Amino acid sequence: MSQHIEHLETALAPYRQQLSKHPLYVALRRPNAVRMFMEEHVFAVWDFMSLLKGLQRGLTCVDIPWKPTKNPVTRRFINEIVLGEESDLDQDGIPNSHFEMYINAMNQVGANTQIVMQLVNDPNWKSNIPTLPIQDTTKEFMQFTFSVLEENQLHTIASAFTYGREDLIPDMFIEIVKESEKASDVSYSKFIWYLERHIEIDGDDHGPTSLKMIEELCGDDVQKWREVTEIAVLSMQKRIRLWDGIAEKIQAEC
DSSP: OOHHHHHHHHHHHHHHHHHHTOTHHHHTTSTTHHHHHHHHHHHHHHHHHHHHHHHHHHHSOOSSSOOOOSOHHHHHHHHHHHHHHHSEEOTTSOEEOHHHHHHHHHHHHTOOOHHHHHHHTOTTHHHHGGGSSSOHHHHHHHHHHHHHHHHTOHHHHHHHHHSSSGGGOOHHHHHHHHHHHHTSSSOOHHHHHHHHHHHHHIIIIIHHHHHHHHHHHHTTOHHHHHHHHHHHHHHHHHHHHHHHHHHHHHHHHO
């Protein structure tokens, strides 16, 4: 691990600690809480895919005629990640994006997918985010993501992509979902598989690859590393706020 990454990880350590002990995990033990969690968290799964596309657009050639992009190393990094995130194999061996897997998991437990699918297919999606019947903190999370994309700086997009995502879900979360499954007559198998798969590839493949991508994009540019750290911290803070909002909703409605 490079010195720059070590400094970045040190700056993020307090936020990781805060997330690992978040009250959301206690709230999730309430009846129907996992379903309510999924109905908010799915928006973070969706905007993650948009960050992925922002990186692919900037690091590979998606135009006609094709021409080689500047850095073949980062080109390979992002193509590897795109393959896994957009065309992974689900628990039945069927190719699907992780977003579509999440939607399938929501359908299995009877969660409402109508709101997120309307947004995905809405030509005016951006202007309509504030009107969605979801938590304000979920809207803030998405708006932060798309503000990073609008700035179109590849190193900060990579930072938002890498930090504050599914690698922050502790093993305890999966155990809570399994307990909820045992206490109900609904199968959570698709959601459990999604969580375990995402944690597996973030730890073994996409996480390390994303860090290498950030190192390639920043090099020894001190200003870029400063900006990467700033966006990483903000990403963590927005994830904490997202968790806050979901916990408040569960406590109010369950």
